[in-house]
Amino acid sequence: MNKEPLKSVCEQKNFETIFNKHSQTLRNYIYYKCGDIQQAEDIVQEAYIKLWGNCAKVIYEKAKSFLYTVANNHFLNEVAHKKVILEHQKLSVSSNTTNETPQFILEEEEFHEKLKKAIASLPEKQREVFLLSRIDKKKYSEIADIVGVSVKAVEKRMSKALLTLKEQIGKI
Amino acid sequence: MKIDYTDETFLARWIANELSSEELKAFQQSDAYHQFKAIDEASLLLKVPDYNQKEAFNKIQERLSSQKQDKKVIKLIPAWMYGAVASIALLISLFYFNNSTTISTTYGEQITITLPDNSIVHLSPNTTIKYKEHNWNKRRNLSLDGKAFFEVEKGKSFTVNTEEGNVTVLGTKFTVDASKNYFEVLCFEGKVKTTSKNSDETILTKGKAYRTYNNVSENWDFINSSPSWLLGETTFNNTPLYQVIKALENQFNLKFDTSKIDLNQRFTGTFTHEDVNIALKTVFAPMKISYKLAKNSSVILTYRK
CATH class of the missing domain: 1.10.10.10 (Winged helix-like DNA-binding domain superfamily/Winged helix DNA-binding domain)
Structure with a gap:
């Protein structure tokens, strides 16, 4: 069996990949919970910084669940719930046709x-x-x-x- | 076919396009279908506030790079190091602050020292004083074993602790002679307070002296303005012979055999520090005691027949 070498989260390149892959959904997910986009982005930032701090302990494949767990805990700790404010894409309005x-x-x-x-x-x-x-x-x-x-x-x-x-x- | 869209997962499966064609057909014919359809279509147009992923990543990079520097500092000096350094510093300071200065004189030696507050202490032979240099000006306190003349600068109370009693002054000149069962204080200037072992308090003024010997206390007057032993002779005033012999021993490094004489006899007089033979003669001739000075500095005392 051809085993791929283990990817380390501590490698800048891998860390960035993880960020690009998961950060948006994570941020939206927290936003759906708390309704504060600024807070959601702060929580995402904390989660990734924590991931970097523990990069030697978290294996690449588990990084995502690590992020969600950390973000969730953060959310539970600090949240001041706000109403989720959404927007609609103004497709029909902007289009002249x-x-x-x-x-x-x-x-x-x-x-x-x-x-x-x-x-x-x-x-x-x-x-x-x-x-x-x-x-x-x-x-x-x-x-x-x-x-x-x-x-x-x-x-x-x-x-x-x-x-x-x-x-x-x-x-x- | 009758469908039940309130079934636990029916709507979810519909949204995900997982319904069978029969199920879908039946659902499309129900009244609620167009409402769900509208919700589905409208909700697909929903969006969240824009996300700038690049900027978010840069923010994290900034925070991490500032953190990295912190980390390095911590690694260079591990946390336990601070503790170690602190405890070493504590030990050193404890050692330093608790370290007391001890000054001793040996046989025939007479020295004068200056304390941190410029008070002067003259030590007679075979005398030891001990004091703490740290915080001296706040706490002028020393212990004495032997005889010393103090010239105390004015200031906070100055205390001499001895086995036989304490002397407290504010700023005067006085001598203290303390050894086993003997405690003698002479006040040459100002006022001193002595507290003997059995907590008898006595205030002495200029020219007054106090002594306890074998738990008996005495007071007397004198006229010298400074102790004679500073000037090369030792003076006694109705002093027990025991004490006189001790002074001779300390001065000339002698050893007396006193088994044949009565040490409680009193002696009044002076002996010189310059010549051991003259000193012995001046002490023992009036007491009608003969002495024999041997080669090894031991002196045998007997009553003259």
Whole structure:
């Protein structure tokens, strides 16, 4: 068997790879939890600095779960929860070739507002799963890995989130 | 087919395109479908605040490079080193501050020393004083075994501790003679307070003297302005012979055989430091004691027949 030599996290090149691979999702994930983008980025920074400090002890393949664990602990320790504020890509508005009537656009915008409010008031566990799937386009198995639960549990949370959103939007 | 989209994972599977075609068809015909569809489509357009990955990485690099420097410093001087250095410093200072100065004279030797506060101590032969130089000006305290004349500079109280009692002054001239069962203080100037072993307190003024010998205390007056032993002779005033013989021993490095005489006799007089034979004669002739000076400096004393 052709064994690849072990990659060390302590090597600058490898460390940078790990950063480029995981930092954005990690940052979004914490953001979905706490709703403060600045805090999320600070937590990510702390997590990577801790990873560097422990680079000799953490094997390359485990770096990701190390990062998530550290970030999560940080989050649990300091968080001042804020509401998640999301934006919609303004595709339809910015494009001039839209065929939609102003009426439709207005209704669509109203719907988007409702949706964002509903997402913001979702329970944290449902929200992080929902947004990791929708925004970060993560598969359930990947989300399960990040959140640290089974795929089945992720699916349950996802379904729950959709149901909650429908009810919330219907109410408004 | 009747579908139940409230089933635990149904919606999740729908979003992930994992439904079977029958399930999907049935779902598409339900009332709620268009609502879910709208949520799905709208949520796909959601985005988070922009992320500048490059900048975030640079920030981490900056923090790490400043940390690296810290690390190096720590490695050069390991943490235990600080502890070690501190304890060594502590030991040295303990040693230094607790270190007391000891000055002794031997037979026939008479020296004068100056204490840190310029007080002067004259030591008669075979005398030892001990004091701590550290903080001397705050705590003028010394211990004495033997005889010494003190000229104390004015200042905080000055205490001489001896086995037989203590003498406390503020600034005067006085002598203290302390040895086993003997404690004698002469005040030449100012005022001194003596506290004997059995805590008898006596205040002495100029020209007053005090002594305890075998637990009996005496007071007397004298007129000298400084102790005669500084000027080459030792003076006694009704002093037990025991003490006189000791002074002779210390001065001339003699050894007396006193088995045949009474040491409690009193002697008043003076002996010179210059000539051992004259000294012995001046002491023992009036006491009607004959002496025999042998080669090995031992003296046998007997009563004259």
